[in-house]
Amino acid sequence: MHDVWILGGTGRSARAIAAELLGRGIRPVLVGRDAGRLEAAGDGLPTLVAGSVAETADAIRRDRPAVVVNTIGPFTETAAPLLRACLPASHYLDLANDLAAVSATLGQDQAFATAGRTAVTGAGFGVTATESVVVKLCEGRPTASRVRVDMVPSLATEEGVLGDALAGTIVEGLPGVAGGGRYQSRRYRGGRLAPARLAADPIRLTLPDGSVVTTAGMPLGELMAAQRASGAADVLSASSEAPAAPVVRAVLPAAAALLNLGPVRSFARRRLAAVRSTARPKPREHSWGHAVVEWPDGSRREGWLRVGEAQAWTGAVPAEVVRRLLDGEGRPGAYTPAALFGSALAEACGGEYQLSEYQLS
Template identity: 50%
Template sequence: MAGEVWILGATGRVGRAAAARLADRGVDLVLVGRDRDSLQKVVPGQSKVIVANGVEQMTADIARERPAVVVNLLGRYGETAVPIARACMPGGHYVDLANDLAAFSQVFALHREAIDAGSTLITGAGFGVLATEALVIKLCEDRPTPERVRVDALASVATDAGVLGAALGATIVDVLVTGGRGYQDGRMVRARLGSGVRIHPLPDGQQVKSGVVPTGELLAAQRASGAPNVSATSALAPTSPVVRAVLPLFAVLLSIPGLRRLAVRRLAGVRVKAAPRPRTHSWGHAVITWPDGSTRKGWLRTDDAMDYTADVITETATRLGRGEGPAGVYTPAAAFGPDLAIAANGTFLLDQ
């Protein structure tokens, strides 16, 4: 592997896990963040450390030092993804964990620029996008364009004790304001957040509920299949009828900038207790229907979705460091094929 791999946000939950995995692989690792002591505790003696406070300083450092790969785990991808991805070009590669429609669209808009620069930019390299798009690619292999695709991201995650944090607070507010989305007849249309509730009997005998959310999984499934009708649900969606009844009112209130800021601040400070993951496995699920009425279904099984996310980031960054990615902007399986999901410790159960 040639060159350094920089992790921005290395002191966070995914950052610490990915840094440990990349250090085990002997990668030339550089951890970037705002507190030297915290950075030095992540993988003691196995990495260099750069102290940088904020995106502007980080982009300047990247543009000057030219790392081979930059892993962006800072969150707030609508603000951080494009400037950091741009700083990697020409020649450097980029990967992030974005999963919202706005950030996805902004990064995809860099496709031509990335091809000209010989850089690979991967967005959405986490559990939800890979576990669903890998299935779609696998199930559609050697088949014509399907009529309808449905994907479900059914994460099971252990909770660490602490506060929710600003990144997650902002994501929750943005999801409430955006509302749900789906594709109908080739066009993206609005759908009510938490609608389309499905109760999934899982292959391991457990059960989980999911509902419509506005995620990158929707875009990735549409791009992977070319289907005109696509829906995407998540086990993290608000599916209770009482909560769904008040969501439209919340969406209106939270679109007022002052109230939005207040809500993000309040959510960021919410204390959560440590809890084990609610179900044994996390599952990606896809159901594909062709114009002749034939269907294929499949599952992608992993353990804790957060651990899987760290595995996906690690495998993706390693492949980028070896220069294996195509130039341009891609989601993870679109760049490296569906077997990336297996390399990251997932298991396909097809046609079940």
């Protein structure tokens, strides 16, 4: 079988991935809960109805597709049963950007290596863009000492409700992640995950196009990807999507701590899922991945990766990874995208690097 299944087939990410796969001559199967919505989203593509993650897992075991693309969040809830279902026959790929889910999937490295299959996590904008810059900066270099990565997406917003999948990803926090409390941030210190304040270490970045954004620390999947790519003992991940106002940053840790209370967490998840957004164009022409890498000898390199609209790139990256897996270019085990295919993967998806190098003063 050479089928490629896209789970959550009616969603925005799934539609973008399907379009990119078709452009590569690959005709995917859209998998979801609602037959009517699948038919409308698929526009002639084959579909498969599965009413739950458990039913989807059963179908994967039964039909053994070549590649399973998981777009169903929260990935902390969906990835584990789907990863198990993929073995021993199917490759697995997801769009996770939360530290817990990325960490858990990378923890399946031995199981996938033993089965001769590949699992790829973080195949969306955030992890892939920032990790790719770190890989590019570190090529041919010794182990780094310090890294900061910043993701700066430019995202067009569709009208509609946020939905439970994304709300769950935001609210469920960091279950099972070492190094701190469930609703604390994380960074690497001394080579280990350590607690940090949410939205800490803000900086104002002047992008290569001249626009200015503020980024602040967030415990995202790119934190682990950057550490693994560089070997650095001190790593921080940050995002322009983090709260920028000083007052909000000040109260955020206390507000987040309330989510440790089950009833508060459930209420917050329901309310957030019901939030309705209006359609808005992307705020900037480009999205950017950014990294600064320092080495023990005092050398320092800075790099940017310029891509287009973040959601469109989140269609291109999974599609290119799927194509390469189908062509036998993967390796057994569990990886983030640039760890598997190097910095050239981003360029194959339309990204452009801008690099600089200088000594620390």
